[in-house]
Amino acid sequence: MPTQAHHNGRKLVPLAAALLIALASQTALAEKHGHDMEQHGSHEHGVARLTIAATEDGLEIMLESPAANVFGFEHNAKSEAEHEVVHAALETLQDGAALFAINDAAACKLESANVESAIATRHDAEKHDEHDHDKAEKHDEHDHDKHAADKSTHSDVDATWAYHCAQPAAIDSVNVKLFSAFPQGFEEIDVEWVTASNAGKAELEQDGTVSLKP
Numbered sequence: 001m002p003t004q005a006h007h008n009g010r011k012l013v014p015l016a017a018a019l020l021i022a023l024a025s026q027t028a029l030a031e032k033h034g035h036d037m038e039q040h041g042s043h044e045h046g047v048a049r050l051t052i053a054a055t056e057d058g059l060e061i062m063l064e065s066p067a068a069n070v071f072g073f074e075h076n077a078k079s080e081a082e083h084e085v086v087h088a089a090l091e092t093l094q095d096g097a098a099l100f101a102i103n104d105a106a107a108c109k110l111e112s113a114n115v116e117s118a119i120a121t122r123h124d125a126e127k128h129d130e131h132d133h134d135k136a137e138k139h140d141e142h143d144h145d146k147h148a149a150d151k152s153t154h155s156d157v158d159a160t161w162a163y164h165c166a167q168p169a170a171i172d173s174v175n176v177k178l179f180s181a182f183p184q185g186f187e188e189i190d191v192e193w194v195t196a197s198n199a200g201k202a203e204l205e206q207d208g209t210v211s212l213k214p
């Protein structure tokens with residue numbers, strides 16, 4: 001509609017698209033290698049990565065987090081209580097409107113939410129052998145640095161929220177509420193953002209607003 005928005009929409013594509021392609025190929029690689037890839041380099045409990053990228057008609061927000069930050073554990077849910085924890089966390093993650101607030105003038109609406117986690121996809125099915133369970137239980141008792149080498153006990157969550165905005169040119173900030181949504185989970189969120197004309201980084205240690213202006 002407004003020509004300015006349209007103009008911005010076209011200009012931002014190469015930068016945002018390049019970023020999205022990079023992220024997509026990373027995800028594809030992780031999927032291809034399955035569980036062996038669940039420890040990609042920077043898995044540190046409490047820390048997560050958030051990418052905010054302008055699209056032609058809105059915004060895409062991507063979270064890459066250790067599963068422990070949202071579920072409190074990284075093994076497959078074993079008890080009823082753990083299943084409930086997983087379900088509740090997934091519901092919270094699906095509700096992008098509660099997790100992020102884009103400035104009002106942009107008139108954005110959540111279009112889709114996609115949450116991927118090995119825990120989320122396996123938790124209500126398979127039986128696992130007792131050895132795995134024993135291992136997973138010990139996971140929690142040891143200090144994290146020590147078991148960091150134990151790949152089998154780590155797992156990530158990847159979530160993507162897509163917003164459609166009536167005034168994409170007016171997007172200038174995103175309020176992030178992940179800390180209060182998961183009070184036991186996040187200690188630090190490293191944010192990278194990219195718009196039509198700019199890109200930047202921010203580091204959050206509590207709920208806060210990320211400005212998408214230089």
Ligand SMILES: [Zn+2]
Pocket residue numbers: 043045066068074153154155
């Ligand atoms: Zn872990």
